[in-house]
Amino acid sequence: MVAPLVGILALQGGVLEHAAHLRAQGAEVREVRTPAGLEGLDALVLPGGESTTMTLGIAREGLADPLRAFAASGRPLMATCAGLILLDRTHLDVLPIDCERNAFGRQIRSFEGDVAVAGIDGPPHHGVFIRAPKVVAHDDDVEVLATVDDAVVGVRRGSVEGYAFHPELTDDGRIHAAFVARVRA
Amino acid sequence: MRDESTPRVKTGLAEMLRGGVIMDVIDAEQAKIAEAAGATAVMALERVPSDIRRDGGVARMSDPQMIREIQAAVTIPVMAKARIGHFAEAQILEALEVDYIDESEVLTPADEANHIDKWEFEVPFVCGATNLGEALRRIAEGACMIRSKGEAGTGDVVEAVRHIRSIRGDIKRLAGMDGGELATAAKNHQAPLELVRWVAANGKLPVPLFSAGGIATPADAALMMQLGAESVFVGSGIFKSEDPQTRAERVVMATTHFNDPAKVLEASTGLGRAMDSLEARKLPEDQLLAGRGW
Numbered sequence: 001m002v003a004p005l006v007g008i009l010a011l012q013g014g015v016l017e018h019a020a021h022l023r024a025q026g027a028e029v030r031e032v033r034t035p036a037g038l039e040g041l042d043a044l045v046l047p048g049g050e051s052t053t054m055t056l057g058i059a060r061e062g063l064a065d066p067l068r069a070f071a072a073s074g075r076p077l078m079a080t081c082a083g084l085i086l087l088d089r090t091h092l093d094v095l096p097i098d099c100e101r102n103a104f105g106r107q108i109r110s111f112e113g114d115v116a117v118a119g120i121d122g123p124p125h126h127g128v129f130i131r132a133p134k135v136v137a138h139d140d141d142v143e144v145l146a147t148v149d150d151a152v153v154g155v156r157r158g159s160v161e162g163y164a165f166h167p168e169l170t171d172d173g174r175i176h177a178a179f180v181a182r183v184r185a
Numbered sequence: 186m187r188d189e190s191t192p193r194v195k196t197g198l199a200e201m202l203r204g205g206v207i208m209d210v211i212d213a214e215q216a217k218i219a220e221a222a223g224a225t226a227v228m229a230l231e232r233v234p235s236d237i238r239r240d241g242g243v244a245r246m247s248d249p250q251m252i253r254e255i256q257a258a259v260t261i262p263v264m265a266k267a268r269i270g271h272f273a274e275a276q277i278l279e280a281l282e283v284d285y286i287d288e289s290e291v292l293t294p295a296d297e298a299n300h301i302d303k304w305e306f307e308v309p310f311v312c313g314a315t316n317l318g319e320a321l322r323r324i325a326e327g328a329c330m331i332r333s334k335g336e337a338g339t340g341d342v343v344e345a346v347r348h349i350r351s352i353r354g355d356i357k358r359l360a361g362m363d364g365g366e367l368a369t370a371a372k373n374h375q376a377p378l379e380l381v382r383w384v385a386a387n388g389k390l391p392v393p394l395f396s397a398g399g400i401a402t403p404a405d406a407a408l409m410m411q412l413g414a415e416s417v418f419v420g421s422g423i424f425k426s427e428d429p430q431t432r433a434e435r436v437v438m439a440t441t442h443f444n445d446p447a448k449v450l451e452a453s454t455g456l457g458r459a460m461d462s463l464e465a466r467k468l469p470e471d472q473l474l475a476g477r478g479w
Contacts, residue, residue: 016203053205
């Protein structure tokens with residue numbers, strides 16, 4: 001069986017950790033910095049980092065339309081933290097959601113804690129939230145995958161999923177495993 | 186159940202800053218320019234290193250009012266510097282809720298024997314290092330990010346290169362050693378054996394390794410990234426240049442595309458004059474900042 005080829009947007013941010021998880025699930029990984037880098041991918045990850053920096057990089061490289069086209073193609077797309085912000089209505093407008101940045105406060109309020117994720121069996125995922133955003137509004141066709149207190153921190157619509165936390169910073173490979181399984185399906 | 190300020194989330198922020206540029210800024214206006222140019226974070230300080238060099242005297246933590254104004258002006262992380270060993274300055278910066286504290290040799294050291302016990306703090310720390318032993322001593326004290334020191338405020342990248350090559354070279358050498366040799370290496374590096382063993386097994390530091398000190402051009406940033414830095418700090422290099430906004434944007438671009446010479450060429454073209462520079466090797470011993478801390 002041919003290994004699926006998964007791209008990671010690598011303008012800046014936590015690329016290495018996603019790459020390690022994806023490889024552990026048998027995927028091949030390509031770092032994406034230009035529109036040409038999106039060609040031939042089976043799936044894409046938008047990693048954590050600084051959403052302002054990534055947004056400027058997307059504009060500089062002419063990546064906004066190619067990224068929207070990728071999302072619309074139905075190929076799986078996973079976003080974490082800053083990547084989730086990029087999906088919202090005021091950024092790439094890939095999902096009908098609104099995000100609040102740094103919704104839990106500055107770095108001193110960054111935290112880790114258990115979070116149940118829909119579709120992930122077994123014990124709760126141990127979420128790592130770093131200057132994390134939350135989803136403050138979403139259309140009805142967006143499925144909520146995870147919440148912390150009352151805050152929406154995981155969403156999916158069709159082939160696109162986003163998390164406010166960082167599964168890539170944990171040893172829990174279940175979220176990446178499920179993602180790669182969808183790529184193979 | 187929430188656990189705040191764990192080593193995981195402290196180091197995690199450093200990991201999210203990878204592949205980016207952290208810029209020194211002295212006021213809210215510069216902070217906004219840095220953010221609009223694509224900086225991943227700003228370092229708030231009263232005087233950039235080249236001015237500290239020029240002015241002489243004791244360099245201290247910045248005025249909290251200025252740091253507050255910068256925090257209000259941008260949404261990217263705001264870092265600030267405390268003097269080596271000056272834990273009271275660090276306590277003030279923590280009360281301000283800065284996102285990272287830099288225990289920095291650019292300021293005048295407050296303690297000639299001890300660095301800050303960084304485990305005591307909820308806000309994470311970055312520290313400078315010139316070699317592997319120094320990096321591991323800082324990590325043992327609780328630093329969650331290491332930056333090679335370079336020679337700040339010179340615009341001369343030679344010391345940054347020396348330090349990153351030294352750190353990366355020593356990491357590679359550890360990988361080939363057996364248990365007995367690692368014990369000797371720990372002694373020679375004056376670093377905890379447990380950390381030396383971890384580095385040998387994993388081929389990297391347990392926290393991100395960034396680079397600082399003398400980076401003035403997009404090419405300098407690309408050089409440091411190719412040498413193994415995971416991000417770069419640019420101090421005087423941006424706002425002491427002729428066209429700070431353009432230079433800031435281009436250093437960001439070169440840091441992203443450090444392995445793509447055509448992109449670094451594009452980033453290097455039409456920049457205007459770089460900062461006024463000093464050749465690090467010609468500086469008198471008492472003006473070298475990298476020797477502060479141990």
